[in-house]
Structure formats: structure tokens, C-alpha cells
Amino acid sequence: MASSTTPRPVLKQPVKLACVQLASGPDKTANLLHAADKVREAAATGAKIVVLPECFNSPYGCDHFPAYAETLLPSPPTPSQSPSFHALSAMARDNNIYLIGGSIPEQVTTEEDEKKTYYNTSLTFSPTGALLATHRKVHLFDISIPGGITFRESDVLSPGNKVTLVDLPEYGRLAVAICYDVRFPELATVAARRGCFALVYPGAFNLTTGPLHWQLLGRARAVDNQLYVALCSPARDLSAGYHAWGHSLVVDPMAQVMVEAGEGEEVVVAELDGDRIEQARKGIPLRDQRRFDVYPDVSQGKVNDEEP
Numbered sequence: 001m002a003s004s005t006t007p008r009p010v011l012k013q014p015v016k017l018a019c020v021q022l023a024s025g026p027d028k029t030a031n032l033l034h035a036a037d038k039v040r041e042a043a044a045t046g047a048k049i050v051v052l053p054e055c056f057n058s059p060y061g062c063d064h065f066p067a068y069a070e071t072l073l074p075s076p077p078t079p080s081q082s083p084s085f086h087a088l089s090a091m092a093r094d095n096n097i098y099l100i101g102g103s104i105p106e107q108v109t110t111e112e113d114e115k116k117t118y119y120n121t122s123l124t125f126s127p128t129g130a131l132l133a134t135h136r137k138v139h140l141f142d143i144s145i146p147g148g149i150t151f152r153e154s155d156v157l158s159p160g161n162k163v164t165l166v167d168l169p170e171y172g173r174l175a176v177a178i179c180y181d182v183r184f185p186e187l188a189t190v191a192a193r194r195g196c197f198a199l200v201y202p203g204a205f206n207l208t209t210g211p212l213h214w215q216l217l218g219r220a221r222a223v224d225n226q227l228y229v230a231l232c233s234p235a236r237d238l239s240a241g242y243h244a245w246g247h248s249l250v251v252d253p254m255a256q257v258m259v260e261a262g263e264g265e266e267v268v269v270a271e272l273d274g275d276r277i278e279q280a281r282k283g284i285p286l287r288d289q290r291r292f293d294v295y296p297d298v299s300q301g302k303v304n305d306e307e308p
């Protein structure tokens with residue numbers, strides 16, 4: 001059955017994308033300054049889309065979310081409500097890049113009863129420093145692997161409720177989601193069907209799931225959807241409470257790993273080219289072969305994409 005929902009070409013011109021595998025510590029101000037240095041380094045490679053990792057300005061862990069949380073609404077927040085918002089906006093503007101600003105813990109306080117709700121939130125900025133999109137992690141990281149890792153984000157965080165599609169006028173559309181979201185193929189596929197050329201996931205896998213699933217999931221989402229996938233991790237820090245896997249990577253539409261970092265701090269850069277998407281889709285024409293008569297509900301491609 002022919003699919004008619006995807007505008008082509010999905011990537012209007014080649015673009016370099018950089019993942020900044022950042023080393024962060026407990027000092028937020030130092031983390032923001034360091035992120036600015038590394039974003040400048042990434043932009044100096046010619047990258048026009050730069051990605052930071054999940055929880056790039058704080059340690060990652062349920063105990064840390066409330067202490068590091070910032071207020072983002074109403075938007076724009078003041079610098080004291082959200083120093084990270086303003087630092088990210090300046091990094092995007094100063095380097096003339098699209099910046100997918102990893103994620104930060106966000107706090108929303110209700111006026112009536114002062115109740116606090118926390119989210120794991122990614123902000124994307126344009127080259128002018130304007131906020132383009134906000135993604136709150138939709139699927140919270142709640143797992144328990146005996147002898148491995150137990151983590152329960154839902155003890156502290158609330159989930160977001162939308163698919164985040166970002167239009168970059170010169171290039172096309174990409175989707176932003178966070179870490180555990182990569183395990184859910186539905187979100188990726190609906191984003192692809194809405195015309196994305198790339199799926200970008202700031203993430204922080206760990207030493208149990210990282211070696212098993214990080215690259216596998218990046219390649220799986222790429223081959224499912226025949227587009228680019230970028231996964232951006234913090235650098236590994238064995239003195240921190242959470243040991244990130246690292247291995248930030250970019251995968252092409254045929255599921256080949258184009259670049260992959262090691263464990264330490266590193267910037268990896270790949271050039272994304274629309275022809276590679278078209279060739280993958282021409283050679284293996286999944287999009288024209290889908291059988292929405294057999295599984296019709298996915299074909300609707302309906303999502304909640306309203307900004308908070």
C-alpha cells in the first residue's frame with residue numbers, strides 16, 4: 001500500500017551533526033561553562049546541529065532531580081528561574097547553530113497548593129537563540145535488572161505527553177526524544193512518518209544496558225525508519241553515582257554506524273545527506289510496502305505534538 005504522508009526530500013541539504021559527549025560534575029555553573037566550551041568546539045567543526053547529553057548540567061539520578069530542577073514556564077523564564085535555558089540560548093546564538101540542549105530537570109509548581117512536579121526536559125534552540133521546542137521524557141526509566149541496575153525515575157518525575165517534532169527551515173524536520181524513549185519504536189515510527197530526517201536522543205545508558213542495547217537500539221530505530229539516528233551520552237565518570245555508557249553515535253539510514261565515541265569526553269561529527277535517505281528508501285521500499293490494511297491504527301500517524 002502506498003504511503004502518502006511523507007514530504008520528500010526529507011533533508012533539503014547536507015548538514016553536519018555533532019554529539020558532544022560531555023563530562024559533567026556536581027557544580028551546575030561549571031557544567032554550563034564547560035558545555036559552552038565544548039559546544040564552541042563542536043561548532044568549529046562546521047556542525048550546524050549540535051546535541052548535548054541527558055542531564056548535561058547535573059549528575060544523573062533521582063536524588064538529584066529536585067536539587068537541580070529549573071523553572072521553564074512561563075517561557076521565556078528569567079535567568080534566575082533557569083540559568084540553563086539562557087546558557088543554551090546563548091550557545092546556539094553565539095555559534096549560529098541549532099542546539100538540542102540535552103536535558104535538564106524541570107520543576108513546575110502549581111499556584112494553588114505549591115505542589116511541585118518534575119520532568120526530564122530537553123530544550124531545542126535556533127541559531128538566533130530562540131526556543132524552538134520542548135520535549136519532556138515520555139517514557140520514564142523504571143527498570144530492575146537483578147545483579148545489574150535498578151532505577152525508578154517515576155518515584156520523582158512525571159512523564160511528558162507528546163511527540164516532539166522540530167522544523168529547521170534550511171534542513172527539514174527532526175524529532176527529539178530522551179534516552180529511554182528510544183526503546184519505544186512507535187514514537188520513532190510516527191515521527192518518521194511525519195517526515196523527519198533524523199531522530200535525536202540525548203541519553204545516558206549505563207554499564208548494564210549500554211553494552212547490550214545502546215548501539216542496537218540506535219541501529220534498530222534507523223533501519224526501521226530509514227533515517228539518521230543520533231544518540232548523545234555523558235562521558236563516563238566512575239566517581240559519580242551513575243556510570244554512563246558513553247559511546248555517543250550517529251547511525252545512517254541503512255543502520256551503519258557512521259561515528260561512535262569511546263567512554264571519555266569527546267565530540268563526534270557526521271555529515272547527514274538526504275541522498276542516503278532516498279537511496280535506502282529506494283533500495284528497500286518499506287514505505288510503499290507497508291500493509292496498513294493489516295495494521296490500520298498506526299497508519300493514522302496521529303500524535304500529540306502541542307508544546308507545553
Ligand SMILES: NC(=O)CC(=O)C(=O)O
Pocket residue numbers: 141178179180181183203204205206209210
Ligand atoms: N537512562 C535511561 O533513560 C535509559 C537507560 O539507561 C536504558 O534504557 O537502559
